[in-house]
Amino acid sequence: MPEKKMSMTTKILIWMGAGLLIGSLINAFASDVDFVQDYLVNGLFHVVGAIFISLLKMLVVPLVTFSLICGVCGLGDINKLGRVGLKAFSLFMLTTALAITLAITVATIVGPGEGFELAESTKTEFSAPEAPPLTQVIIDLVPSNPIAAYANGNMLQIIFFTILFAVCVLMIGEAGRPIAEGAERLNKVMMEVVNVVMHVAPIGVFALMAKTFSLQGLEMILPMISYFAVVALVLILHMTGTLMILLKLLGRVNPLIFLKKMRTVQIFAFSTSSSNATIPVTLRATEQRIGVDNSTASFIVPFGATINMDGTAIMQGVATVFIANVYGIDLGLSGYLTVIGMAVLASIGTAGVPGVGLIMLAMVFNQVGLPIEGIALIMGVDRLLDMMRTAVNVTGDATVTTIVARSENSISMDTFNNPQAGHIEDVHLPHAKKG
Helix, strand or coil, X not given: CHHHHCCHHHHHHHHHHHHHHHHHXXXXXXXXXXXXXXXXXXHHHHHHHHHHHHHHHHHHXXXXXXXXXXXXXXXXXXXXXXXXXXXXXXXXXHHHHHHHHHHHHHHHHHCCCCCCCCCHHHHCCCCCCCCCCHHHHHHHCCCCCHHHHHHHCCHHHHHHXXXXXXXXXXXXXXXXXXXXXXXXXXXXXXXXXXXXXXXXXXXXXXXXXXHHHHHXXXXXXXXXXXXXXXXXXXXXXXXHHHHHHHHHHHHCCCHHHHHHHCHHHHHHHHXXXXXXXXXXXXXXXXXXXXXXXXXXXXXXXXXXXXXXXXXXXXXXXXXXXXXHHHCCCCCHHHHHHHHHHHHHHHHHHCXXXXXXXXXXXXXXXXXXXXXXXXXXXXXXXXHHHHHHHHHHHHHHHHHHHHHHHHHCCCECHHHHXXXXXXXXXXXXXXXXXXX
């Protein structure tokens, strides 16, 4: 029975490829056919894709809440919580700094945008969304109404409130034990819900890919091929080079095994373009496939999904060099150092803000004196690059989680080295016993 043996990653890859192919064909041959656009692209593909994204987002808040409570109570020591948090934060800042440095270095060598003809693009206007001041971001960390934070899915506020709640459960000792045990049971239920949702994943991924490529097509990349190629190259270099070197040196684990086990998560991130929507899948992979303790994974993965911006930082670095070349502006070493510093600070300052990539890019352009309307040039290919950026971001989240878990001795190397660990089983509903 070969179908039984086919892994979930293979199924998702096949359906993703089919979606890309069908979407590209629709874009090439049926972009003006009303029936195809109304009933397929904006009908079937849109509905199935939107339901799949909603299914994933539906899991995020309850899973993060119960996982975090289990995690903090599992650590059993507030000092350890602070230590894990500081290690994770430092590593996220380090990887972001390395990502944008690599991006600027490669882009400066390749020189995308040199000799670029500004024709119709100059007429395009771009209004940059306003970035909130840093003071407001710090104030917004604390929810004035936790219920509103949960209702709006504000991850930083949810993380803040849940950690505070879980720490207080620890502090009341024996009286808090039933709450911790209840959270553990609810967490197991949510993980099972993740398993069930994963079984419809291939169809959801197909619909998302088919819709994206039927609207975008592949030919829109051609005028921007130098920019697109450099961003894609640096994203791949960072994911398979920088992150894996850190994993080998600091985490002392085999990067090849790690990448193999992260494949499904990367495909999910690629198709959804959302680190937050991918949290359930990342959590499942880090705990069940890689072997990180729930206490460590449940804290670092949601934290990373909110503040880890490696992919976005790479896009900023290449975009800055590209736009500077297009407009013939020489930024010099000091300008590029400013971009690196700004990207690292902005990744904290704009965490959790919608449209974060464009806000950060507008802030950087303002700071170094590049025309903000230049962002309109790269908007066309940004959707496809966003998919790749998200795959890099979730790989970074899992890398830092693994490194911190290794330093805290909270990872099972038996699970990590077992290729079958955490494979998704077929879901069987329990039968009532006869008798």
